[in-house]
Amino acid sequence: MKPAAFDYLVPQTVAGAVDALAAGAQVLAGGQSLLLEMHLQRAHPALVADINRVPGLDTLTVVDGTLTVGALVRHKTFESPGAVPGPLGDLFARAVGYIAHPPIRARGTMTGNLAWAHPASEWCALAVALDAVVELRSTRGTREIPAEDYFLGPFQTARDPDELLTAVRYPLLAPDTGVAFTEHRRTGFSFAQVAVGAALTVREGVITGARIGLANCADRPLRAHNAERTLIGSEPSQPVFTAAGEAAAERDAAPVPEPYADVDYRRHVVAVLVARTLREAAPV
Amino acid sequence: MRITLTVNDAAYPLEVEPRRVLADALRDDCGLTGTHLGCEQGVCGACTVLVDGEAVRSCLMLAVQCDGVPIRTVEGLTGPDGQPHPLQRAFSAERGLQCGFCTPGFLMLAAGALDHDLSENEVADLVRSNLCRCTGYEPIRRAITRAAHAHQNGQDGRHRSV
């Protein structure tokens, strides 16, 4: 289990990194998925561009209600709910604990997960639920793609091979938003069989805003639009959450069978987990 | 590529292929075989070392990424005076090892976190980062908790950062 040989570049600027990508390089940021794939000989890049020494990519900034997460911000940054203002920080802190374990979180990056696009990724599900936008740079220029248009399938995205995912932006959540993240998995080490992130706004006793992200409920991360629609205008209650869960399971999710989780079971878990996550997110 | 690994305060000038993972460079090029490879997929944690003070999987980092960055391995845990680290004493006292293959990884995992008082949850989060097939983990949890207390109370006679 050793990586095949490759050439190695250490660009010192974003422009340098983008040039390396134009030359066919594979980006090494946290490397926690890439190196594993290389060990398994499922990835054999001829050229690797290690962007870890590019200054400026390791920052979190908040400007005009938008959070920008740079390409070198590690998972562990989000362990503290205060790292990101308001309920968004709370939601990230709840989700990050499900990502592997401390040594992986010390190296792996949020944007790396978005670039890798594993269907079970917590960050990817939240990105689509939260209207995140990914910023892609290449020698041809910079473009931004809404997360929902960005994920195309398992490990497939709208990113062109020569594009560097430099940042992801999230609109902050309003201070009165309730958030929750739950995950169903077999052991502490396994990927999610189903994970659900939710953000709920209740004003004057009525749900006025709902965002539900689903991980590993389809071949890509999903936002449960149908479930969200059943919530808007309703008073938060167990029957309402149950109905939303059923909508998510029947109309949003498109589960893929895997060992120990066939389609029927997966759908059932989506229904249960969405309802539970909403109940937890509902501001008291 | 020509790099210098700085391991346990000693410099190792090396000529390595870029693909060489840190664990192999430590083991084969530096001769520090205390770091073990148990899965090469970042799961088991037997290869955990400190890079720039932080516990990482040395199977999921390239040696070339660590050029000039301070690294600490199990061989550097014992103090310069030859005194065992409180973690080493605690692992023995609590029977936190049997075959000992995973042990260096658990030691370094914990060593990276001993700079502050560890809550029960933090210890649990650490212990569940690595795999052990002999002990059932509970003795490892006890050992880390014991060492953390000893460290914080200064019972190890020194406050040494690792």
Next chain:
Amino acid sequence: MDGWLRREDERLLTGAGRFVADLRVPACLDAVFVRSEVAHGVLREADCSAAREVPGVAGAWSAADLPDLPPMPLGEPAREWPALVEDRVRYPGEALAVVLGDDRYHAEDGAARVRTRIDPLPAVVTAQESAADTVRLFDGLSNVALRGEAGSPIDGEVWERAAVVVESDYRQQLLLPSPMECRTILCVPGGDRLTVWSGHQAPHRLRQDLAGLLDRPEESIRVVVPDTGGAFGSKSAVFPEFIVVAWLAVLLGRPVRWVEDRRESLLVATRGRGQDQHVRLAADAEGRLLAYELTVEADVGAYPHLGVAFPMQTAWMATGPYTTPKVHATVRSLLTNTMITYPYRGAGRPEATSPLERTMDVLARRLGLDPAELRRRNLIPPEAFPYRTPTGRTYDSGDHHAALDLALRTLGYDGWRAEQARRRADPDAFPIGIGLSCYVERSGGERGSLHEYVGVEAGDDGTVTARCGAASSGQSHATVFPALVAETLGVEPARVRLVEGDTDELPGGVGSFGSRSAQIDGAGLQHAAGLLIEEARERAARLWDLPVEETSWSDGAVHPVRGSAAMGLSELVKRTGPLRIDERYEADMAFPFGAHAAVVEVDPELGTVRVLQVVAVDDCGRALDPDVVRGQAFGSIVQGLGQALYEGVPFGDDGLPLLDGGLLDYLLPTYAEIPPIELGETHTPTPRTPLGAKGAGETGCIGTPPAIVNAVADALRLAHPERLQMPLTPDVVWRAAA
């Protein structure tokens, strides 16, 4: 002892341990195997020519390139198992070619260039498919590799007259032993000798096998077992890869090493368990057991090997801890397209305990009896030992009632039953269940391996050297055995050192498997130390010109019964010459036993199981080092937890295991899964050795899984828990609950 509890600890805690992969040997070549990506097929091509051109590659060979390469030692029935595939692939990952490189990277580069072509054949991975014999692993020969039975067939009348008969089917799923260190071998030729370093449980057996295969005298091979990173049964054989490595080392006259990596291990390391079972259990209206019938269909992997006969262990142990008058077990072992099944911690006894204990709980429910009470009515009473079972075992000793009572007390059985009732009345509460499991283990080995080389030698410097044929893979031999010898001799433990795991240093040896080291090597070392004392007294008596009866032994020295003169061992050796005892010690098998209990909480909506408590009461007779025994018991329980809830090998339609994610798919328990575990002990020494120690360390794998499954069935109040088949993953539990 200088602050370390075990002698092993200092080196293992400071990075100074030496596992095979840690040994530095100049000019050593690393072996990488090119492996089949199909489960069953005809090999059409294995072309290594491109691999030989890769920089850093020292050579590459398919079977065709090594016509004299010996095959694996023949099993029963005899089917040739080539060390490299010649024409037929019979399990996924079977080695098609080998590449040697100056390091693993280059060898893997070469392996990637070996061109192979296999025409796939239909694969059989279940016993049922195999039994049909529609796809045969060996052309013209049945897949049935063994038929056996224990006990006598039971009259139909018994079943007809019984008040209750419970029938059920169970699956003991395939498991991967998964020591943290995978298999290793390093062969270093030198002169007319070959030194073999291997993380191994039975160095002498490995030497014997290699000598036979390489057709050279045993004395020309030295097998050394350095630090070994766990084994759990999986490191006691010779393997195809070992043969290739040893052959090439001799052929090339260069050191060659194979360090199995995790991906290989998941594919080609030996598997454990693998049985489909059918049971019938009959009882009268009071719950007294009348008859028990167990039918085992074992999927044993691709080639006949020790694993073919191992299901007989299940048959022999089918009686369990009960006085059931009629017990009959039948076994069929069936070849399947997987790597072979082989002993894994518990080896045959978990497969015996699980169906019986699960069926006992069903029976209790059927009879309206408390499962603890049903067991009490049937446990073999202490006065009945030695107890001859209908399946041919003679249990040495036991007090099963005491173990069960202690387990229930430790658990707080009545309290949990009350909590269970409370929750059943509360519609919002998750249900809890309580599961019990009483077991009998067998330790020491079977006829043919119930002996061991042991020796004790006194040095003229005051040291004592203990020798035995065991080989530690984490069991603390270097601490425990010297302490035992020191206690017997009455000397400081620090004066005694242990030599094991090196065939050059020992006149013989059997090894460490089947929980035999404490029981046989331990008793043997105590015996040898006793012989050394006798010899010392005789020598001193001669020196002092006294009858031997007028000498005595205490505190490591001979004393005349009258007078104050004393002669320590070192002085005696100086005056009378070398003092060394070498013995072949024999002891019969023993039967450790115990009772385990588990409490679980089930989330029926999701099917998740949370284990709230595990209590394990084990009786291994005399525990040589109670803390070491407890440490192993604890780890064993966690492996049992793995079988009950997490571990398994799912297969695709093509017969390939669905484990592409490695240890992210084959889920070993992590600390996140560990429940509160309480250990309890009773001590019923075996009368079969003066030491009284029985084997320890395997009981968690035996007793814990059925306790957990029974607890889940209890939580869900399942009358027919057949749908609860291990591992109890959430989807399985959800379906059973529905």
